[in-house]
Amino acid sequence: MFETLPASVQIVEVGPRDGLQNEAATIATADKLALIEKLARAGLNQIEITSFVSPKWIPQLADGPELARQVMQEPALARLNFSALVPNLKGYEAASAAGLKQINLFLSASESHSKKNINKTIAEALATMAEVAAVAKADGKRVRCYVSTVFACPYEGQISPAASLDISKKLLAMGVDEISLGDTIGAATPNQVLTLVKLLGAEVPLEKLALHFHDTRGTALANVVAGIESGITIFDASIGGLGGCPYAPGASGNLATEDLVYMLSGMGIATGIDLEKLTDAGQLAQEILGRALPGRYLKARLAERQQKCASAG
Numbered sequence: 555m556f557e558t559l560p561a562s563v564q565i566v567e568v569g570p571r572d573g574l575q576n577e578a579a580t581i582a583t584a585d586k587l588a589l590i591e592k593l594a595r596a597g598l599n600q601i602e603i604t605s606f607v608s609p610k611w612i613p614q615l616a617d618g619p620e621l622a623r624q625v626m627q628e629p630a631l632a633r634l635n636f637s638a639l640v641p642n643l644k645g646y647e648a649a650s651a652a653g654l655k656q657i658n659l660f661l662s663a664s665e666s667h668s669k670k671n672i673n674k675t676i677a678e679a680l681a682t683m684a685e686v687a688a689v690a691k692a693d694g695k696r697v698r699c700y701v702s703t704v705f706a707c708p709y710e711g712q713i714s715p716a717a718s719l720d721i722s723k724k725l726l727a728m729g730v731d732e733i734s735l736g737d738t739i740g741a742a743t744p745n746q747v748l749t750l751v752k753l754l755g756a757e758v759p760l761e762k763l764a765l766h767f768h769d770t771r772g773t774a775l776a777n778v779v780a781g782i783e784s785g786i787t788i789f790d791a792s793i794g795g796l797g798g799c800p801y802a803p804g805a806s807g808n809l810a811t812e813d814l815v816y817m818l819s820g821m822g823i824a825t826g827i828d829l830e831k832l833t834d835a836g837q838l839a840q841e842i843l844g845r846a847l848p849g850r851y852l853k854a855r856l857a858e859r860q861q862k863c864a865s866a867g
């Protein structure tokens with residue numbers, strides 16, 4: 555079935571940001587740090603730890619500066635690539651002061667989501683991204699940028715792939731290093747992934763593109779396979795399938811990191827991640843949040859572990 559598969563893919567863990575931004579409960583900074591440490595111990599070397607956005611808009615991540623300071627001071631975590639979401643120069647300055655070497659900008663391919671999420675039109679957002687990217691690149695930072703709602707918008711429905719191509723070309727011209735294409739409300743199907751990547755791949759180097767799937771309608775893993783078939787080798791995922799954008803009604807969890815690692819490992823594609831340690835991280839996330847998370851592998855593996863314990867005891 556598969557002609558050529560990549561030997562390895564890069565997974566970007568977004569749970570501490572995309573996951574925790576959507577939680578109703580306030581989570582202690584110490585718990586967030588403990589989760590990030592467990593994720594790092596599992597082998598995840600690219601972790602988006604928080605946001606430097608307005609605390610009025612995302613109160614759940616209001617401790618971003620303090621958390622980032624603590625993460626960056628932890629010697630065991632020093633060699634890893636930590637990043638944070640940044641909407642403007644104010645956020646950039648705080649992220650840079652915390653010592654982060656990568657910042658993640660974000661904007662939308664849909665005008666309505668853009669207004670709801672960052673109170674800017676796409677043109678205004680692009681101007682802000684250009685301003686921040688210029689400063690960040692001059693400071694030697696790596697810059698990723700998310701393009702949200704590339705397939706569908708909760709307010710406008712289907713979004714033309716041409717919108718993402720236009721935005722991506724502008725981001726590349728700003729010196730953005732990596733563009734993560736977001737299926738914010740988890741509505742895409744594999745054929746749409748093939749179409750979008752083919753269109754963008756003609757003008758954007760494939761190694762600069764990442765895919766960011768939410769699993770709202772259960773299509774995220776199938777979409778990853780379509781992404782791999784199209785030549786993409788960077789995928790975002792979230793521990794336990796946490797996640798969602800508070801300004802995109804109906805957006806539920808991201809693709810679960812464990813489900814992604816399990817599938818890739820079965821396909822012979824290396825990720826550098828230890829699935830048992832990742833399960834430990836998922837278990838910790840469940841303990842912190844006090845509920846079961848949607849990840850399927852996590853559920854299955856924890857049940858197996860429990861059964862083993864019961865039959866041993």
Ligand code: HMG
Pocket residue numbers: 572575605606607608609610611612639641642644645646660671672673700701702703735736737738739766768798799800801
């Ligand atoms: P605004 O209200 O239009 O802007 O918000 P403002 O400049 O008037 O600022 C309002 C207040 O926020 C002011 O404080 C600013 O100082 C402060 P006040 O004077 O009222 O006391 N402020 C900040 N504070 C801390 N850090 C900052 C910052 N900037 C301003 N960086 C703004 C505009 C962009 C700030 C706001 O709309 C915002 O923060 N939005 C963030 C929304 C968000 O985080 N959404 C979720 C992430 S996106 C996502 O999940 C999708 C993704 O996962 C990919 C996918 O799935 O597709 C990435």
Ligand code: MG
Pocket residue numbers: 572736738766768797798799808
């Ligand atoms: Mg997201």
